Amino acid sequence: MPQVRTRPARPARQDRRPPLGRKERIGLVLAVVVFLAPLLVDVPDLDPVGERMLSVFLLAIVLWVTEAIPLVATAVLVIGLEILLVSDQALLAVPEDSPEYSSFLEALANPVIILFLGGFLIADGAAKYHLDRNLAAVLIRPFTGSARTTVLGLMVITALLSMFMSNTATTATMFAVLIPILGALPQGRPRAGVALSIPVAANVGGIGTPVGTPPNAIALGALAEAGYHISFAQWMLMAVPLMLVILLAAWLLLIILFIPRGLGIDLDMTASWDTDRKAVIFYAIAAATIILWMTENLHGLSANVVGFLAVVALLVTQVMDGSDLGRLSWPVLWLVAGGIALGDGVGSTGLDAWILGLFRWESMGALVVLIVMGLLGLVMSNVISHSAASNLLIPLAMGLATGIGGLDPVTIAVVLALACSLGMSLPISTPPNAIAYATGEVSTADMARTGIIVGLVGTVVLVLVMPTFWSLMGLL
Template identity: 25%
Template sequence: MTAILRSRNFQLCLALLLGAVVMMLPRPEGTRFKVSGDRNQLFYHTISSQYSMVPGDKTGTGSYVVESKYPTGSTYSGSYLKEKAGSFEGTDVQVEYVNGLSPKAKRFLAVLAVLVFLFMVEPIPLEITAILIGVFLVVMQVVDVKTAWAPYMHPVVVFIMCCLIFAIALDKAGITKRLGHFIVTKAGTSVTKFTFIISIGLGLASSFMHDAAAVSIGIVTMLPLMRAAGIEPHSRTAKFMMISLAFACSCGGMGTLVGGGRTMVSAAFLKEFTGIEITFMDWIKYAMPMAIVTVPAAVGVVYLVFRPDPSLKLPKLDEEIGPWSFQEKITVLIISISFILWLTKGFHGLHYSVTGMLGVAALILTGILKWDDIHENLEWGTALFIFGGGISLGLAMGHSGAAAYFANLFFPLVKGGGWLLLFAGVAVFGALVTNAMANVAAAALILPIVIPMAQLEGVDPTVLALCLGTATSFAMLLVIGCPPNAIAYSFKYFKASDITRVGLVATPVLLILLISVAAVWWKILGLV
């Protein structure tokens, strides 16, 4: 029986069955629909006998929300309203579900159920599952072919490739060996002390160098020492070391506006919708204490779940490293210039992927790297398929209306409870949603929904922008949740289910810490 349960064919059939079950579940039609493109409300006059306009719920020029007067029968459904809009002449009227689940969103949820099962159980390689994201989205008519595959070469994917290539260069030049030597001299031969030092150090550094770059550098520093210590893949010690680094860098990325795209998107959307600007130093003032608290806490949780084997010791490094070589200096110079260009994106406007690839080109031209070094050492499956598939899935979640449906379903539960309850609700929702979509996309999707709620509640919208920029750092349930998870997974030292196991513990713990720090620190600063 156990052999059958573990067989690939059985697990694949179970995944498809799960998707079929989701498709057979009843779909909530809802009673409210958003109409856009009806500038003079000519379309509304044709449906006013069946739908009434929701007072005070206009969402923009030519946009408004209507509600079914008698929410029964086929003439009061979203499909009927869309059919009417499609046949309406003269304007490009669009209809979207507000408190109901569209047929497209339901198909997306069926796809999501299948994919989550495949990611957790791993009956097939994760890279193949990531490729199937695009396939399933097209087959189930959630998005078209171009929309499904374009994210696989998204600028963020290119940027992640740059970070991985930089890590290869640092390893080849010997800088990661130098870093490892420095940490071992501080930690001795203790695996636990070494992991805490490198994870917390790079976790906090990820606030200023992007979490993907930080975790890449950390892993190529750890790997030679892990091999020398005889730490086997999939052992508790290997899981502790790898996942600690990934989680720490994810948490650290919330500390500044350059730590991750989620922070920049949150700040940009806040200014776009309210005119309120959070400066670089403002973000540090409000969010850096959260990073300082959650980074070591994340490592501590992983330690409790995957306690390392105390009998394993790192090798003693008695030999002197020696002076810096010319190759090391050039490597550090090129990568440092790339980091500076990333930090100053607001001034020159070049995307991180562009300045990152300039750095890669410089490493090739100076002879630090050869193409074979990149080709042989870069995890192409992770760089292209897992990252790209995650972005494609996230964009489809927004495009299908599934994310908006759950947001509209969830957020009314926290209305009227003051800023702290609203903050907690948005934080929990953001942390959960960001596991199924890129944290940048999660922040971009949720902020337009919650900013009006904050204004209605009399809460400073800055609170919720900071909330999403920080809470979406806790993508700790799935490998595709964030770049650090996927980068760490690409080295095959743990299974995707291991992330889920420790993430189920880490996510609530870190959310509680985040909310607690906000309640105390922001009160001191006078933000709330």
């Protein structure tokens, strides 16, 4: 009698998404209301296409602030609505000079996205071949002995890694290194100070390079759309001095608040380097990529091209493969693309000029506007994601720069990107903060006190000192 093979029944697919909370439900209702309002009510001094773009812009603000749907979902929704409402493929009538629908889709393959793609793949390779942990183990050795010196070493290493890896991945890596250090410390304030040093340094270190954090990419994308090219090395010259000042100030604050004088730490950390063929090839490609990024002005090859060539080299040599590509932070890349597309839509429909015309910005003066925008970026990035804050503010700031004498578009875009990275006062402000809070060593009050002081001091230096420094260095 023939045997009949039966397949085991597949378990019913469960929806793992948590139910919408009160904040999300309110966000969805409010998003619908603000989206429909400009479509149903005539907006003075704004043409129909501008009214539609205003609907998209207000929708993006509400959804990014409330996170009623995932941030990346809002980003792609923005692109889709722009195509359907204001492009040459719009469902409603549009002028003949309306932007082509492809201009919005191109945001998904913007050169800045390709640059970040290369940075993400190198960062994932560093974790795959244990380069990140081995570097941390080697670099921490000179800083052992004094607890205060060890904290400085941890912050320097974290900042260096965060310049080329995502802040979240860097924080996760450093906390793996941090476990024996925390175990060697007495419970209480010292442990809280050491645990806080990692997210602070990760957030600050991310401002140092174009691939360090999404707000940098959003600013570079907006500047590129406006015809301003900022090289990899030029960004570093603008951001690294600020990074070092804030890092030193944050270290001084942490040791004063948390680490008593005379407390010692004795560590015995060893590195175990991968020496197989693929690991060695990865080391060579990663080193060559970083060197080419930092010497863009010497060889003339765009940092975006270098980032793509790194992807090519890693895949062709089979050091990384398709599964590694699948694990990349694609939602972050698409979130950045949504911000670029939003800025393109705001500028091409004249919405930026209309919004700026609602306020008498010109009466404030360039410095006051810079201070207001810097503080606005800092405040917003404490309560919503850094990427969302950058996506909302940078397009407006770019339009603002064209109408105020003495206000350079590069200055205000870079200031906003850097200010948005300094929002770190709450566990929800940034993933590194959430990781540190989850250890149970850090209280919300300690995190808030440290984050507010570091953020305010950093923003004051950023808006009052750095533009003058950049001008003296010939970077503007």
